[in-house]
Amino acid sequence: xxxxxxxxxxxxxxxxxADARGARQFVEEAAQDFARQHPDVVLYVSxxxxxxxxxxxxxxxxxxTVREELIASKTSEEIVQLATKLANQxxxxxxxxxxxxxxxxxxxxxxxxxxxNKPSILTVQGPRMQPQ
Amino acid sequence: AAPPPEKKRWLRAYLELQRLQAPPQRRSEKPNWDxxxxxxxxxxxLQENFALDLLKTAFVNPCYIDSEEARRRExxxxxxxxxxxxxxxxxxxxxxxxxxxxxxxxxxxxAYPDLPAKGIEALVHFLTxxxxxxxxxxxxxxxxxxxxxxxxxxxxxxxxxxxxxxxxLLESSGPERTGIFVRDFFIPQLxxxxxxxxxxxxxxxxxxxxxxxxxxxxxxEPRITRQxxxxxxxxxxxxxxxxxxxxxxxxxxxxxxxxxxxAARVALRKLYGYTENRRPWDYSKPKQGLAAxxxxxxx
Numbered sequence: 001x002x003x004x005x006x007x008x009x010x011x012x013x014x015x016x017x018a019d020a021r022g023a024r025q026f027v028e029e030a031a032q033d034f035a036r037q038h039p040d041v042v043l044y045v046s047x048x049x050x051x052x053x054x055x056x057x058x059x060x061x062x063x064x065t066v067r068e069e070l071i072a073s074k075t076s077e078e079i080v081q082l083a084t085k086l087a088n089q090x091x092x093x094x095x096x097x098x099x100x101x102x103x104x105x106x107x108x109x110x111x112x113x114x115x116x117n118k119p120s121i122l123t124v125q126g127p128r129m130q131p132q
Numbered sequence: 133a134a135p136p137p138e139k140k141r142w143l144r145a146y147l148e149l150q151r152l153q154a155p156p157q158r159r160s161e162k163p164n165w166d167x168x169x170x171x172x173x174x175x176x177x178l179q180e181n182f183a184l185d186l187l188k189t190a191f192v193n194p195c196y197i198d199s200e201e202a203r204r205r206e207x208x209x210x211x212x213x214x215x216x217x218x219x220x221x222x223x224x225x226x227x228x229x230x231x232x233x234x235x236x237x238x239x240x241x242x243a244y245p246d247l248p249a250k251g252i253e254a255l256v257h258f259l260t261x262x263x264x265x266x267x268x269x270x271x272x273x274x275x276x277x278x279x280x281x282x283x284x285x286x287x288x289x290x291x292x293x294x295x296x297x298x299x300x301l302l303e304s305s306g307p308e309r310t311g312i313f314v315r316d317f318f319i320p321q322l323x324x325x326x327x328x329x330x331x332x333x334x335x336x337x338x339x340x341x342x343x344x345x346x347x348x349x350x351x352x353e354p355r356i357t358r359q360x361x362x363x364x365x366x367x368x369x370x371x372x373x374x375x376x377x378x379x380x381x382x383x384x385x386x387x388x389x390x391x392x393x394x395a396a397r398v399a400l401r402k403l404y405g406y407t408e409n410r411r412p413w414d415y416s417k418p419k420q421g422l423a424a425x426x427x428x429x430x431x
Contacts, residue, residue, distance in 0.1 A: 003177055
């Protein structure tokens with residue numbers, strides 16, 4: 001069955017800073033809807049008062065990866081899109097995919113080895129041997 | 133991760149070192165943790181309806197209760213405050229283990245009817261072993277929710293907690309849903325695994341002879357089918373097993389004995405229906421089998 005890999009989202013923002021305006025609007029308008037649509041993600045909203053670090057959305061996944069995305073000067077809709085993007089990701093590292101294809105069955109009739117399509121000893125006809 | 137802006141810039145390196153050398157802490161001790169919300173999210177994540185109080189009992193381990201009582205006694209509280217009114221998860225874990233074993237045995241007996249009881253027992257034992265269950269539990273974040281004495285939680289604690297979760301599901305939703313849960317989380321761990329990696333067979337040739345006598349087929353005759361590099365350091369022999377002049381199985385090996393043993397293993401895999409190209413497991417919704425589930429619940 002499908003298990004959503006996102007465990008929790010922590011929204012850390014400041015209630016007075018100017019670049020956290022989108023984050024504040026998100027909390028007022030869209031955060032409840034988001035939490036209702038994704039009941040398996042725990043959403044923590046923690047405003048830290050006073051001038052502090054930039055507003056950030058921290059996502060923790062089931063395999064332990066913690067991913068932080070800056071939401072400074074983003075609108076509420078953009079933050080919703082970002083949150084849904086994080087909710088649909090798995091916690092694997094975001095690295096270059098080496099090949100865009102993968103198969104679980106690399107060989108259908110059996111992988112070739114030097115002895116396929118060679119006659120077996122039992123049917124080899126030597127100069128004086130008959131096939132057994 | 134932006135550390136809180138400290139007052140002196142030249143302290144930055146030292147504080148960073150302190151942060152990196154700090155011992156790992158439980159997630160419940162870090163900021164932003166709501167146990168009730170996490171448990172609700174856990175039940176939604178698994179797409180199951182749990183009775184929340186049963187689920188909370190399932191996460192309580194006996195070592196946690198002992199350590200908490202010891203801590204309270206050390207702090208000097210009186211007897212009433214010391215006693216924690218918490219049930220631990222031993223009973224639920226035992227129920228979960230029994231149900232999981234019975235369900236898995238039944239499903240394997242249905243899917244591989246030729247596999248002998250010892251093979252099925254080996255498969256079930258592998259699937260409920262500490263290693264596998266603790267790996268599954270880690271990836272479902274049970275190590276954050278489980279209450280236990282040591283951190284990080286040892287694998288037997290994780291196994292016990294996960295089986296207790298299965299037991300709690302059994303109590304809240306009944307055997308059918310729990311059967312589907314066990315099937316969805318345990319059986320995919322068999323993908324890519326070979327039968328004889330899980331089941332240790334010491335004498336495959338003897339086992340093969342037993343199986344063939346049960347089916348009234350004559351004893352297999354081993355013949356060399358192919359050989360390569362006989363006089364080198366790494367020879368390769370393909371030995372084929374023939375019953376009544378018809379081929380049964382063929383296996384490669386470095387020496388003739390190794391090749392014969394491998395051929396016997398290949399023959400056993402074919403007979404038990406556990407080859408690599410068998411039909412994959414059926415994960416569709418079960419419509420029938422109510423009588424079977426009742427048989428499990430009466431265990």
